[in-house]
Amino acid sequence: MDYSTSDFRRGLRVELDGEPYTIIESEFMKPGKGSGIYRIKCRNLIRDRVIDQTFRSGDKIKAADVVESPVEYSYKAGSKFVFMDMETYEQHEVPEESMVGAAEYLLEGMKVDVVFWNGSVITVTPPRQVDLVVEYCEPSAKGNTATNVQKPAKMETGCEINVPGFINIGDVVKIDTRTGTYVERVSKAS
Amino acid sequence: MLRRRAELLQLTRSFFAARGVLEVDTPLLARGLVVDAHIDPISCAPQAGSAAPRYLLPSPEAPMKRLLAAGSGPIFQLGKAFRRGERGRQHQPEFTMLEWYRPGLGYHGLMDEVGELMRALLGTPSWEKRTYRGVFIDLLGTDPHTASTDELAELATANGVRTPQGSAADDPDEWLNLLFATCIEPALDPQVATFIHDFPASQSALAAVSGDAPPVAQRFELLYGGMELCNGYQELLDADAHRARFEAANTQREQLGKERLEPDAQLIAAIEHGLPECSGVAIGFDRVVMLACGADSIANVVPFAD
Numbered sequence: 001m002d003y004s005t006s007d008f009r010r011g012l013r014v015e016l017d018g019e020p021y022t023i024i025e026s027e028f029m030k031p032g033k034g035s036g037i038y039r040i041k042c043r044n045l046i047r048d049r050v051i052d053q054t055f056r057s058g059d060k061i062k063a064a065d066v067v068e069s070p071v072e073y074s075y076k077a078g079s080k081f082v083f084m085d086m087e088t089y090e091q092h093e094v095p096e097e098s099m100v101g102a103a104e105y106l107l108e109g110m111k112v113d114v115v116f117w118n119g120s121v122i123t124v125t126p127p128r129q130v131d132l133v134v135e136y137c138e139p140s141a142k143g144n145t146a147t148n149v150q151k152p153a154k155m156e157t158g159c160e161i162n163v164p165g166f167i168n169i170g171d172v173v174k175i176d177t178r179t180g181t182y183v184e185r186v187s188k189a190s
Numbered sequence: 191m192l193r194r195r196a197e198l199l200q201l202t203r204s205f206f207a208a209r210g211v212l213e214v215d216t217p218l219l220a221r222g223l224v225v226d227a228h229i230d231p232i233s234c235a236p237q238a239g240s241a242a243p244r245y246l247l248p249s250p251e252a253p254m255k256r257l258l259a260a261g262s263g264p265i266f267q268l269g270k271a272f273r274r275g276e277r278g279r280q281h282q283p284e285f286t287m288l289e290w291y292r293p294g295l296g297y298h299g300l301m302d303e304v305g306e307l308m309r310a311l312l313g314t315p316s317w318e319k320r321t322y323r324g325v326f327i328d329l330l331g332t333d334p335h336t337a338s339t340d341e342l343a344e345l346a347t348a349n350g351v352r353t354p355q356g357s358a359a360d361d362p363d364e365w366l367n368l369l370f371a372t373c374i375e376p377a378l379d380p381q382v383a384t385f386i387h388d389f390p391a392s393q394s395a396l397a398a399v400s401g402d403a404p405p406v407a408q409r410f411e412l413l414y415g416g417m418e419l420c421n422g423y424q425e426l427l428d429a430d431a432h433r434a435r436f437e438a439a440n441t442q443r444e445q446l447g448k449e450r451l452e453p454d455a456q457l458i459a460a461i462e463h464g465l466p467e468c469s470g471v472a473i474g475f476d477r478v479v480m481l482a483c484g485a486d487s488i489a490n491v492v493p494f495a496d
Contacts, residue, residue, distance in 0.1 A: 016352075028278035032411060032421040033393050034367035035228050035358075035446075036276070054372045056354035056364065 002060040005038040013066040020045045020064035020117045067116045094121045102126045104159030126177045140166045211264040216253030219244045222454030227442035230274040246272035252457040259460035266290035279487045291470040297424040300469040317383035335404045380416040397423030415481040422471030429462040
């Protein structure tokens with residue numbers, strides 16, 4: 001399906017040079033000479049880069065078949081991550097390469113946001129914060145509770161995050177998935 | 191905003207009164223037009239029954255030139271103009287146009303008068319004049335009068351301009367316009383009032399074309415505050431040339447899939463009778479108000495936006 005330049009608005013998904021983009025800004029200009037033009041700023045949904053493009057008013061642009069769905073993480077099968085669509089109960093397999101920035105925080109049953117383009121997953125976004133159990137870290141030294149010393153800790157999902165010295169194995173900590181940093185301790189090991 | 195707008199309207203009237211330029215208010219409804227390939231008029235049917243539809247004028251050019259031919263002397267008009275399909279941060283289908291004509295003054299002199307009006311309305315201290323060719327060479331390294339369509343297309347694509355669909359891709363003026371809007375206009379200093387003059391002969395509208403080599407249209411535009419504020423010419427005086435340009439514009443309209451427009455027969459008759467040597471300019475008054483108020487949309491400087 002095609003859009004016309006007059007359909008341009010923020011949030012519209014279009015396909016340019018075979019890749020999906022979302023329009024961030026759109027402006028119509030009509031010079032005193034010649035036909036009108038539309039200038040847009042758009043973000044490439046795969047490469048996450050923003051570009052400027054100018055179109056002649058009235059030209060047609062391909063619509064991008066982009067769909068966003070909430071899905072739940074089921075399990076990992078070999079090098080593929082399997083998710084279940086919360087609305088259709090369909091299963092989607094996503095290769096490791098598309099899981100950058102998300103793989104290391106996944107717990108079974110976790111709800112994530114997935115963007116599909118032409119039916120395939122292009123981005124997976126975990127929740128902003130996740131609570132993970134510390135699988136291994138150096139024991140905290142007695143009497144060290146007041147200092148700012150950080151130490152590396154391995155989480156149940158496999159990622160390594162720096163945590164304060166007082167954290168012990170079995171503690172549940174809150175992690176910010178966008179920065180990969182420790183937020184706070186949720187509960188102590190029982 | 192209303193007060194500021196009223197002030198500017200008043201200042202404009204005083205500016206012209208002081209210079210002996212007469213205010214006129216010509217009809218907005220007309221049976222014929224100055225035909226342009228890219229300006230679409232709003233048509234309406236003011237009389238019931240089978241009477242021919244009228245157009246709401248996109249500019250008062252035609253009736254004002256008829257007054258000039260009848261010996262009016264220098265005249266100005268501050269009134270509404272209408273254009274179909276134009277809505278955006280700087281566009282409204284109904285807007286206010288300030289247009290005036292100076293018999294006996296060349297277009298360079300008129301540029302200076304526009305500059306003086308900007309000084310009176312916006313406090314603009316000075317202005318620059320650059321040729322169309324000059325800005326292309328300075329900013330893009332290309333001579334717009336001699337570059338091939340392929341060269342222009344390559345330059346444009348390298349700057350994020352998508353190839354226009356259909357036959358437009360073969361028209362060098364399409365590429366020049368896209369390059370001008372994408373690479374040249376945004377690169378000009380918005381704090382400096384810049385007149386761009388001497389356009390390619392193919393973009394002359396109703397401007398006279400010089401006898402130089404290559405011939406250029408004696409046409410100018412004012413770019414200020416990141417906006418195109420005006421369009422002015424050394425006016426075309428030959429009736430046959432008018433007929434030819436209207437016909438060419440209609441042909442281009444057909445190629446673009448648009449309807450033909452009725453040329454203004456009374457304008458042509460007036461030109462045949464004799465238009466004095468003159469230059470004329472049309473300014474988007476609302477955009478001047480935008481600059482005065484620091485507004486970033488035309489919707490913020492009119493009482494009610496469409």
